[in-house]
Amino acid sequence: MKQRIYITRKISNEIVEWLKQFVDVKMWMEEETPVPRAILQKEIREVDGLYCLLTEQVDRELINQANNLKVISNMAVGYNNIDIEYAAKKGIAVTNTPGVLxxxxxxxxxxxxxxxxxxxxxxxxxxxxxxxxxxxxxxxxxxxxxxxxxxxxxxxxxxxxxxxxxxxxxxxxxxxxxxxxxxxxxxxxxxxxxxxxxxxxxxxxxxxxxxxxxxxxxxxxxxxxxxxxxxxxxxxxxxxxxxxxxxxxxxxxxxxxxxxxxxxxxxxxxxxxxxxxxxxxxxTPHIGSASIQTRMRMAKLAAENLISVLQKKQCSFIVN
The missing domain is CATH 3.40.50.720 (NAD(P)-binding Rossmann-like Domain)
Incomplete structure (x- = not known):
């Protein structure tokens, strides 16, 4: 049975289809609206990987909802939205997307x-x-x-x-x-x-x-x-x-x-x-990396990071 991931915001179909080669994908289908906290708390319970944005507070409370979580892939360079120390304590890798932006x-x-x-x-x-x-x-x-x-x-x-x-x-x-x-x-x-x-x-x-x-x-x-x-x-x-x-x-x-x-x-x-x-x-409304080309590269790198960790391959962008 394939491992399962949850994506907290709608991303390009091209990247979703690439991910589906390796994992079962469930995704919040709103592009402009963050996933509600209550839904994220429910969805994180059984997934192996979480693909998230800066808009999601992946704190101790949320991490404690997860039963199988192995990786949190943040589509950003920064990761102050994630409790990386607590994730490490729980054996969960946290990755980011530096360089491309x-x-x-x-x-x-x-x-x-x-x-x-x-x-x-x-x-x-x-x-x-x-x-x-x-x-x-x-x-x-x-x-x-x-x-x-x-x-x-x-x-x-x-x-x-x-x-x-x-x-x-x-x-x-x-x-x-x-x-x-x-x-x-x-x-x-x-x-x-x-x-x-x-x-x-x-x-x-x-x-x-x-x-x-x-x-x-x-x-x-x-x-x-x-x-x-x-x-x-x-x-x-x-x-x-x-x-x-x-x-x-x-x-x-x-x-x-x-x-x-x-x-x-x-x-x-x-x-x-x-x-x-x-x-x-x-x-400006936090658009530092907001070119079409860069956002696509960030989204792809976040996907690659997630799969690398789930497949126990080397990942250069683990931050914890």
């Missing part, structure tokens, strides 16, 4: 940087509302990018990819990472700065570090006070790394110049959230 997320990161610097959101709204009546010397003026200093916090794959893009804009690139990377420093002409010095120096700060207990609220009231008034903060990592209340205060008091955000503490963010009322904020 590096360049796409770096594209979005740099897009947000440019859009925030040049006030593209404000400019488009200004035009669509019929407010453009004449050319004016200082109308919707923003910040230069060329020749400025970019500070990268978290020099993983995506951080390196963002640095490569910044080189093309003639930016000076500084970085802070838990461990220095001399080879990357030489390759990309990067300069390592201590955390506080980076905050004081950079014109643009990109948050690209994983979300952990150590990085929760890494950027808080104290950190904003160290930044320059022209600083633009970009976060395409995880919302909890930046204290949103402190960010709102820093932006509304012009302590920093602007922010570009793809991730939030609670997702989806409420339409009446204070941050969304600010003109100096550019926001």
């Amino acid at each position: 590096t360049e796409t997320t770096a594209d979005l990161t740099f897009s947000l940087l440019m859009a925030t610097a040049r006030r593209l959101g404000e400019a488009e709204q200004f035009l669509r509302e019929g407010k453009w009546t004449t050319w004016s010397p200082m109308l919707l003026t923003g910040q230069d990018i060329y020749g400025t200093t970019l500070g990268i916090i978290g020099l993983g794959r995506i951080g390196e990819a963002v640095a490569r893009r910044a080189k093309g804009f003639g930016m000076k690139i500084i970085y802070y990472n838990r461990n220095r990377k001399p080879n990357v420093e030489r390759e990309l002409n990067l300069t390592y700065y201590p955390f506080e010095e980076l905050l004081k120096t950079a014109d643009y700060i990109c948050i690209l570090t994983p979300f952990t207990d150590e990085t929760k609220n890494l950027i808080d009231e104290r950190e904003f006070k160290l930044m320059k008034p022209n600083t633009i903060l970009i976060n395409t990592s995880r919302g909890g790394i930046v204290n949103e209340e402190a960010l709102y205060k820093a932006l509304s008091k012009n302590q920093i110049w602007g922010a570009g955000l793809d991730v939030f503490d609670e997702e989806p963010i409420s339409a009446d959230h204070p941050l969304l009322s600010l003109k100096n904020v550019v926001v």
Whole structure:
């Protein structure tokens, strides 16, 4: 008898048919709506594999519902939605999908940087509302990018990819990472700065570090006070790394110049959230990896990870 898996969101038929060669597949058939918790609690009881997204909280309570679970395959790089330590204690492998979304997320990161610097959101709204009546010397003026200093916090794959893009804009690139990377420093002409010095120096700060207990609220009231008034903060990592209340205060008091955000503490963010009322904020709904090609590669890799673990083959993307 084939092993059984449950998929928590509708994915492409091509990948489902590939999976059916190896396992019995049951799938939540809504593409835009997460599977209700009660249904997931029921479905996880007898399956051997769970194929999930960041929208599913695979916590201790849910894991305890499972009788046969051997693998949780997360279609994402991050896995803070899963209690990986408890899964390991239960003998359940947790896998993720790194690498395949590096360049796409770096594209979005740099897009947000440019859009925030040049006030593209404000400019488009200004035009669509019929407010453009004449050319004016200082109308919707923003910040230069060329020749400025970019500070990268978290020099993983995506951080390196963002640095490569910044080189093309003639930016000076500084970085802070838990461990220095001399080879990357030489390759990309990067300069390592201590955390506080980076905050004081950079014109643009990109948050690209994983979300952990150590990085929760890494950027808080104290950190904003160290930044320059022209600083633009970009976060395409995880919302909890930046204290949103402190960010709102820093932006509304012009302590920093602007922010570009793809991730939030609670997702989806409420339409009446204070941050969304600010003109100096550019926001996107967690679309860092949202190109057709990349999402398909992520979905396929998540499927391959799941099957590799179930077939007891080597899997390079087990995180616990």
